[in-house]
Amino acid sequence: MRRKMTITLDEAVYEGLYRTVGRRKMSQFIEDLLRPHVVDTSLDDGYRAMAADTVREAEAMEWCNALAGDMADAAR
Structure with a gap:
C-alpha cells in the first residue's frame, strides 16, 4: 500500500534533487534512502542468506519431499 506525504525542502535541496x-523519480529515491533506517530488514536478510546456502536448501527440499511422501502414504 502506498501513502502520499507532503514534505518541505529547502529550495537548493529540491533543485539538487531534481537535477x-x-x-x-524523487519519491523512489527518497524511499530508498529512508528504508534501511526505518524498516527492519533483518528478517529479509536472514531469508536471503538461507536461500543462498545451497546445501541447506537441498536438505530442506529433500525434507519437504519426504514429508509430502509421508502425507500421501497416510492418505491411503
Whole structure:
C-alpha cells in the first residue's frame, strides 16, 4: 500500500534533487534512502542468506519431499 506525504525542502535541496534524480523519480529515491533506517530488514536478510546456502536448501527440499511422501502414504 502506498501513502502520499507532503514534505518541505529547502529550495537548493529540491533543485539538487531534481537535477540529480529527475522529477518522476524523487519519491523512489527518497524511499530508498529512508528504508534501511526505518524498516527492519533483518528478517529479509536472514531469508536471503538461507536461500543462498545451497546445501541447506537441498536438505530442506529433500525434507519437504519426504514429508509430502509421508502425507500421501497416510492418505491411503
